[in-house]
Structures are given as C-alpha cells and as structure tokens.
Amino acid sequence: MDPEAFLDMANQVIKLKMFPYFDIAHSLLCALAVREDLGAGAQAFSRKHPLSCWLSTMLVIFSGAMVANGLLGEPILAPLKNTPQLIVGTLTWYFVFYSPFDIGYKVGKFLPVKIVASAMKEIYRAKKVYDGVTHAAKLYPNAYIIMIIIGTMKGNGAGFVKLLERLIRGAWTPTAMEFMQPTFYTKASLVASIIFVLDKKTDLISAPHALVYFGIVIFFVYFKLSSILLGIHDPFVPFENLFCALFLGGIWDSLAKLMGRGQPKE
Amino acid sequence: MDPEAFLDMANQVIKLKMFPYFDIAHSLLCALAVREDLGAGAQAFSRKHPLSCWLSTMLVIFSGAMVANGLLGEPILAPLKNTPQLIVGTLTWYFVFYSPFDIGYKVGKFLPVKIVASAMKEIYRAKKVYDGVTHAAKLYPNAYIIMIIIGTMKGNGAGFVKLLERLIRGAWTPTAMEFMQPTFYTKASLVASIIFVLDKKTDLISAPHALVYFGIVIFFVYFKLSSILLGIHDPFVPFENLFCALFLGGIWDSLAKLMGRGQPKE
Amino acid sequence: MDPEAFLDMANQVIKLKMFPYFDIAHSLLCALAVREDLGAGAQAFSRKHPLSCWLSTMLVIFSGAMVANGLLGEPILAPLKNTPQLIVGTLTWYFVFYSPFDIGYKVGKFLPVKIVASAMKEIYRAKKVYDGVTHAAKLYPNAYIIMIIIGTMKGNGAGFVKLLERLIRGAWTPTAMEFMQPTFYTKASLVASIIFVLDKKTDLISAPHALVYFGIVIFFVYFKLSSILLGIHDPFVPFENLFCALFLGGIWDSLAKLMGRGQPKE
Numbered sequence: 163m164d165p166e167a168f169l170d171m172a173n174q175v176i177k178l179k180m181f182p183y184f185d186i187a188h189s190l191l192c193a194l195a196v197r198e199d200l201g202a203g204a205q206a207f208s209r210k211h212p213l214s215c216w217l218s219t220m221l222v223i224f225s226g227a228m229v230a231n232g233l234l235g236e237p238i239l240a241p242l243k244n245t246p247q248l249i250v251g252t253l254t255w256y257f258v259f260y261s262p263f264d265i266g267y268k269v270g271k272f273l274p275v276k277i278v279a280s281a282m283k284e285i286y287r288a289k290k291v292y293d294g295v296t297h298a299a300k301l302y303p304n305a306y307i308i309m310i311i312i313g314t315m316k317g318n319g320a321g322f323v324k325l326l327e328r329l330i331r332g333a334w335t336p337t338a339m340e341f342m343q344p345t346f347y348t349k350a351s352l353v354a355s356i357i358f359v360l361d362k363k364t365d366l367i368s369a370p371h372a373l374v375y376f377g378i379v380i381f382f383v384y385f386k387l388s389s390i391l392l393g394i395h396d397p398f399v400p401f402e403n404l405f406c407a408l409f410l411g412g413i414w415d416s417l418a419k420l421m422g423r424g425q426p427k428e
Numbered sequence: 429m430d431p432e433a434f435l436d437m438a439n440q441v442i443k444l445k446m447f448p449y450f451d452i453a454h455s456l457l458c459a460l461a462v463r464e465d466l467g468a469g470a471q472a473f474s475r476k477h478p479l480s481c482w483l484s485t486m487l488v489i490f491s492g493a494m495v496a497n498g499l500l501g502e503p504i505l506a507p508l509k510n511t512p513q514l515i516v517g518t519l520t521w522y523f524v525f526y527s528p529f530d531i532g533y534k535v536g537k538f539l540p541v542k543i544v545a546s547a548m549k550e551i552y553r554a555k556k557v558y559d560g561v562t563h564a565a566k567l568y569p570n571a572y573i574i575m576i577i578i579g580t581m582k583g584n585g586a587g588f589v590k591l592l593e594r595l596i597r598g599a600w601t602p603t604a605m606e607f608m609q610p611t612f613y614t615k616a617s618l619v620a621s622i623i624f625v626l627d628k629k630t631d632l633i634s635a636p637h638a639l640v641y642f643g644i645v646i647f648f649v650y651f652k653l654s655s656i657l658l659g660i661h662d663p664f665v666p667f668e669n670l671f672c673a674l675f676l677g678g679i680w681d682s683l684a685k686l687m688g689r690g691q692p693k694e
Numbered sequence: 695m696d697p698e699a700f701l702d703m704a705n706q707v708i709k710l711k712m713f714p715y716f717d718i719a720h721s722l723l724c725a726l727a728v729r730e731d732l733g734a735g736a737q738a739f740s741r742k743h744p745l746s747c748w749l750s751t752m753l754v755i756f757s758g759a760m761v762a763n764g765l766l767g768e769p770i771l772a773p774l775k776n777t778p779q780l781i782v783g784t785l786t787w788y789f790v791f792y793s794p795f796d797i798g799y800k801v802g803k804f805l806p807v808k809i810v811a812s813a814m815k816e817i818y819r820a821k822k823v824y825d826g827v828t829h830a831a832k833l834y835p836n837a838y839i840i841m842i843i844i845g846t847m848k849g850n851g852a853g854f855v856k857l858l859e860r861l862i863r864g865a866w867t868p869t870a871m872e873f874m875q876p877t878f879y880t881k882a883s884l885v886a887s888i889i890f891v892l893d894k895k896t897d898l899i900s901a902p903h904a905l906v907y908f909g910i911v912i913f914f915v916y917f918k919l920s921s922i923l924l925g926i927h928d929p930f931v932p933f934e935n936l937f938c939a940l941f942l943g944g945i946w947d948s949l950a951k952l953m954g955r956g957q958p959k960e
Contacts, residue, residue, distance in 0.1 A: 205677075212676050214607040235769035237501030239578075243571035262680040305775035312771075325861075329591075334602035336866035341746040410744050411737075414794040471943075478942050480873040503767035505844075509837035528946040595857075600868035 172376035187282035189254035226319030284382035317351025438642035453548035455520035492585030550648035557583040583617025704908035719814035721786035758851030816914035849883025
C-alpha cells in the first residue's frame, strides 16, 4: 500500500465524526451487554423494573465519561447534557428490550450486525482513550499516571461500573471487580493510553501522530474481530506471564522452593 | 374560593421561610425513619454505636443536597456548613434516640404530631424539588434530563442514600435499591420535577408560576395525608400499568403469547 | 527541660520536611497493613492479582487526601500527581510483596524498624490532620464540623477506605465499617482536629500554636508506642463510657430499668 495514501487514510480516521452512527453501535452493544448480563430473566426483569433497567443501561453507555468525571472532580451527570446522544441511547435501549416479537434483540445478535457494530465500537473506544489522555494531560501536564488511569477508564468504563450497574439492578457481586481479573479491553486501553502518553509527552515515538492513532484503531478492531470470529480472547497473556515471572516474584519463588526455604505460605 | 385570595395564598406559600420549623419537622421524621429502620434493636444500637447512629441520621437529613452535590461535582460536605440546620438535626436526633423514658420517640410517633410534621415535610419537599430543578437549570440550561434527575434526587434523597445509610450502620441490603421499586415519594418528586421543568422551559403550562408551585404542594400534602390516614399508598399504579402495557411490551407480549411464538423466555 | 529549648524544638517539628523519609515510613506501614489484611494467602494473592494488589495499596497510601478531596468536591485523583510520592509508594509496595526470599516483609516486621516507622507515621498523621483542618477552614471559615470531619478523614483515611480497599481486592465486608467501632486512630484524629479547630478559631487555647502542634505529635507518638510495646489499645474507653452514661441514655436507661417501666426493647 502506498504510504502517502496510508497516511491520508489515517488522517481521515482521526477526523471521523462519531455521532450518530458510532453512538448507535456503542449504545446497541451496551444494551445487549446489559441484557446478556441479566441472563434468562432479562425480559421479565425489563417488564417489572423498567426504570432500573433504563438507568443501568444509561450508566453503561455513559460509563467512561462518568467515571472519568467522577475521578477528576467534574460533574458526574455532565455527560447527560448531550441530549442527542441520550436520545440515541434511550431509543436503542427501547429497541433491544421492548421491540415487538423481540426483533431488536434478534437483530442485535445477528452476526453480521454484531461484527459491524463491534468494529465501530472499537474505533470509538480508541477515540475515547485518546480524548481521556488529552483531557487529563490538560489538567495535570506532568502526572503520567493520571493520564493513563483516565485513558483506561474512558476506554473500558463499562468494566469499572459493572458493580454499580448490577447494584442498580439489585444484584451485588463484589468478586466481579475488574481490577481482579482485568479483561482484554482494560488491558488494551491501558496499553493504548501508555502509547498515547509516550507519543504526546516524549520523543520516543517518531511516527506521525495520525499513524500512531491509526495503529491503535487497527489493533483494537483486529483483536475484537479475532475474538468474535476466532475465539482468541487475550493476546496479552504470554507477555503477562513473562513479566510476572521476571518481576513479580515468579522466578524467586521457584528458587526459594528449590532451596526448600522461604516457601510462601499459601 | 375567591381566585384572587387563592393566588395570594399561593404567593405566600412560595415565600414561606423553612428555618427552623420545617427543618425541625423534616429532621424529626428522618430520625424516626432511621429508628424504625433499625427495628427492635434500635435502642440497643444507639447505645452501642452512637457515632454511626448520628452519622447515618445526618446523612438522611442532608441526603438530598448531598446526593445532588455529588452528582453535580460540588462539595458533598457543603450542606453541613449550614450550622443552625446541623444543630437542629443533632438536637432532634438526640431527642428521638436518647431522651429520658423515650419521650422523644413517643412524642414523634403520636399521630397528631406525625400528621403535622408530615404535612410540613411535604411542603419542604416541594421546595427542595423546585430548588433542585432551578439549580440544575442554571448549570445546564438545555439538559432537561439533568434537571429532572436533580429535582427527583433532592425531593427524595433519603430513598437514594438508603444503601449507604444502612452501610454506615453496618448493614448491607443490595436489593433495597430505590430504582428497583421506586417509592411513591420518588415518583411524586419525578412528576413534580417534570412539571417544574415544563413550567420553566416551555409555554405548555399557562398558569402563573405561583399556582403551579402551590398545586404541587397541595398534591404532595394531600397524598401524604391520605397515605397516613386512609392507607392509600400509591395513586400512580394504574397509570404505570397502562403505560407499561402500551409502551413497555405488555400488549406485544400478550399478542406474542396468543400467537404461540416469540414467547419471552422467563 | 528549658521552656525556651522546648519551644525551639516545637518550632522545628512544625517545619519538618515529610518527603522522602516520612513518606517511606508511611508507605511501608500501609503496604504491611494491606499484606496483613490479606492474611495467610497474601503472597499467593499478590502473584495472581498484582494490579488489584497495587491499586489497593495505593488507595491506602493516598486514602486521606483522596477521601478529603472526594468530600470537598476536588479531584479524587489529584494526590497521584505527586509523582515522587507515587514512586516511593510503588517501590515500597514492591519491596514488601515481591522482594526475593520475602526480605522486604521480614524487614518491615522487624520490631525496631516497625517502631521507628510507626513513630514517623504518627508525626506525619499529626501534620495531615493539621493540613486537613487548615484546608477546610480556608474553604468554609465558619463550618467547624466540616473542618473536624476533614481533619479526621485525613488523619485516618485508611480506616475510611477499608471497605473500598477490600472491594478492590474482591472482598466485601460491610460490617467492618469504621463508624461502627471507630479505632483509636480515628478517635485520636478526631480529638486532634477539635483541638486544632479550637486553637485556630477561638481564644480558648492560649498556648503558642507550635506548642499545641507539638503536644498533638507527642500524644500520637506516645500512644502508638505504648500500643506496640505495652498493648494499651484505647485510652479513650473510660472517657467514652462516662460520656455515654451521662449523655447517651446510660443513666436514664438504668433508672427506667429500676422503675420497671420504659424498659428499652432489645
């Protein structure tokens, strides 16, 4: 592929307008996720507790921005002032939960629809991570860790509000804490945040900014599609295992075991 | 009744001073609610954990303002800077929990006292809903949903902090989530918020503002008294059922059942 | 001791630089507390969930500032912008959890190290309480209760985030609420906050400010050391019992019992 054309394409991607199509895709997948999370009783629940159902879906849709605002001392409700986005979210929620003969849900679960929506959601995610890092960098120009945290939270907000979202629906699952077993989305958002921070704040990455952004988008979309189509769920696992063995005690623990002392109490 | 005099009265109500009598009534009912919530072990608990008891009562008394502040990015503790209100709250709490021979509790439970206090609390509630809507409208002039949420939260703050309030007392009841089974107060505050927003932001309501406000006050007081005296707990139920049948799947579900397909899995 | 020299020493203490030695002592004790809280499975947990382990340790280290910020409507993440402090915290965490042959943990548990670190942490605590009171006094010059709350929260932040800290590690213990059975640290911070408020806002305390501060430091250190060395855990208990008997129903309850009526239902 011609590098000139490639850079052009990257510049296109970076300027992509999100509203309304990407918002629809994002809201659709969020509503589907809430419905899946409710399990077999989802329809009965949506009839008995519509308010709780609507609120938890809105929380998931706006989770990234709300969590980031909460952590940065900005109004948690502020994301809701975007009325068009709120209407799109509500219509999608209605479509997934209450459409006659459950058409909405079936359409959403239809593989081609799901693939397109997922790809769009990943493009949106990359933008959110980037926006989060940029926003945090404006507030705290030297606090790399805050940029990374905000980028990660905006990228996978749904993971971090899972406990609260379920609590709104009256279910409490303290062991489902995202930090315990971070999902692939959290890890990918974390890596993307780190790359954006390096790109913004250091000279380590010499590629043009549009290319870095485009690379992250491709990385997100590629792994999402391979997760849906091929069932590869977490390409980070081998790196993590290596890191844990080297730095988080793995090797020393084995050594201690071999030497028959300093054995960790378990 | 003479319309002129009626409008005069409405104008009086809108300018009613809340401190101290309405604050006393509100605090009294809040402290009684905390004590009722503690059940049979209330007195023993208040002796063993006075700090936790005081804190949870204060949380209930200031709940509306604290929740609204938290959601709007304002200091959660700010309502406590109103020292006279805090002293009234503390004295009422002391009166209900620790007065000799339990006089405070018995006085608070005495029906005429309860009726007067409840009516005053409802007048206060109307003011809080109105203040909440006005405050949110100043911050986000076009975000109707934020105005409605803040109005509702200020109107029935105690409902939304129930989980936290109990947690301060060491009890955790995740299924008592207000959004699951909204109480009448939440629904009434919601309706009042919507009416205030319509009155403020549109031309749909042509009545003078004082009359609208007065109407809400009468509506709140009337239903509170009928709830205490006649046992009517939720006049919204028939409307909700109609709405659910029409829009939230009721009719379609029945149709699907009749046609023997598209049956919701339950 | 010469009063002049004593005042000189007090003035030295008030100007003591906290970074880095006091931060190291504080972080070390926080990491040890997290490890103790994890119990026998601590090492296995730190290998399986390093992210959750790191996050909960950072939450404990920065708890006071984060809780105070959250309550005052300031950014919760802001304390993390202090990069050197974050690095010290991370290194200490690594040292306690992952050092080869568990040296870090063993060093931290070694009595002389623990005594010195504890004494330093108490000096730090006094400074935090003072800073909290001062900060709140700037925001709300007349709200004594807010100053006291913020002082207490900054003094014993770890106690107030215990529930959240454990939740990050996937454990939920609603009955471990600090307000139910406040620890000595909470009570001491509360008393220190009240003294600082009196010193700042009234003329009741005529001693020079440096002496008041120094007195609090000595009080904190003295009781911490007597707790470690002599096992005296809570010198406040007799005063509390007296206060409860006089004001929180104790005497009246006994009287009611004697008179055989008004008996509290338990």
